[in-house]
Amino acid sequence: MPSRFPLDIRLIYVDPQAAQLSRGQDILNRFPDAQRIEVTSHQNIPGLHGNAGLVKDWLRIKRQVLVLGIRKTLTMRPNGRSADFIAPGMANGCALSCAYCYVPRHKGxxxxxxxxxxxxxxxAALRKHVQRLGPKLEPNSVDPHSWVYDLGENSDLSVDALISDNVLDLVTLFRGLPNAKASFATKYVNRNLLTYDPQGRTRLRFSLMPASMARVVDIGTSPMPERLTAINDFVEAGYEVHLNFSPVVIFEGWTAAYTELFRQIDALLSPQAKAQLAAEVIFLTHNVGLHEVNLGWHPKAEELLWTPQWQETKRSEYGGVNIRYRRGLKGKAVERFTTLLRRELPYCTVRYAF
Structure with missing residues (x-):
């Protein structure tokens, strides 16, 4: 069965400037029965952001509340892992409720x-940047021929496409840029995207983990079997499809669980999907603030994510206290994971792992 529809928008906080634009009007018309509250800034909404009492309503707010604003920062940030550049995203936040997501660390x-x-x-900003770069003359681990732009650093575009045509517009844009590709990771199977005709210019990265883990930490997402069976369909529809093993969470029996997952992938993929397959591997980084938030709405997830016996603290470049697997343990775990992956899926290029 397909995933449940993750949105039930009943309240929209509206920046008046956004409401004057045609896309803003389209979004408001898509949810005509929703209550509207005018705000001066999408970044600081009194009673919503920083309100500790709302944590008990974490899931309801994600499904029922939408903020409509204007994107003001249009810079392209160099990356070098999932993409050459991080593009200015057309959304921030998500209706899905993955317990390890870093975006809530900044929203409260x-x-x-x-x-x-x-x-x-x-x-316009994307077109200008791509044209200024010109052809990609030197291959790298991101892509041998095209400049790749990650469009969904802080959201899931498969869910964003339920709200507006922003995602369709971006896929259409990159279809006409011969030296660039779009890229985004997703945990939600939105089959409407199969009609977007990307013509190989959009890379969709399906995020995967053992189903037993996903049932606890990937709340509201498409079930793992649905994500796996969608891969062939998206390849056939013209997407480049990669695998995003992120985050890899260490737990008792994790290598056996991932071995089973790799074998499920191998059994399901078509020859066409296998021929273009690549993967990225990112082990879990947790956060003290997010841990406290999660204890308020989903403490069971923290039993898997917060494992001090295997983790150490490291202050992030933004000043937050992050929790990562201990250096020696993590190095061995990354090696073990990539060895298993290459053994079970020898045709899958490992783009990077850390």
């Missing part, structure tokens, strides 16, 4: 989707 106790109406500004 409520993390609804903020979607942006000024798609024309982002489209």
């Amino acid at each position: 106790y409520a993390n609804p989707i903020t979607t942006f109406a000024n798609i024309g500004d982002v489209d």
Whole structure:
């Protein structure tokens, strides 16, 4: 069965500037029965952001609340792992509730989707940046021929496509850029994307983990069997499809669970999907603040994510206290994971692992 529809929008916080744009009007018309509250800034909404009392309503707010704003920062940030550049995203936050997601660390106790109406500004900024770069003359681990732009650093575009045509517009844009590709990771199977005709210019990265783990930490996402069976369909529809093993969580029996997952992948993929397959591997990084938030709405997840016996603290470049697997343990775990992956899926290129 397909995933349940993750949105039931009943309240929209609206920046008046966004409401004046055609895309903003389209979004408001898509949810005509929702209550509207005018706000001066999508980044600081009194009673929503920083309100510790809302944590008990974490899941409801994600499904029922939407923020409509204007994207003001249009810079392209160099990356070098999942993409050559991180593009200015057309949304921030998600209706899905993955317990390890880093976006809530910056929003506090409520993390609804903020979607942006000024798609024309982002489209123009992307075109200008791609044209200035010109052809990609030196292959790298991101892509041998094209400049790759990650469009969904802080959201899931498969869910964003339920809100507006922003995602369709971006896939259409990259279809016409011969020296660039779009890229985004997803945990939600939105089959409407199969009609977007990407013509190989959009890389979709399905995020995968053992189903037993996903049932605990990937709340609201498409079940793992649904994600796996969708891969062939998206390849056939013209997407480049990679695998995103992120985050890899260490637990008792984790190597056996991943071996089973790799074998499920191998059994399901078509020859066409296998021929273009690549993967990225990212082990879990947790956060002290997020741990406290999660204890308020989903403490069971923290039994898997917060394992001090295997973890150490490291202050992030932004000043937060992150929790990562201990250096020696993590190095061995990464080696073990990639060895298993290459053994079970020898045709799958490992783009990077850390």
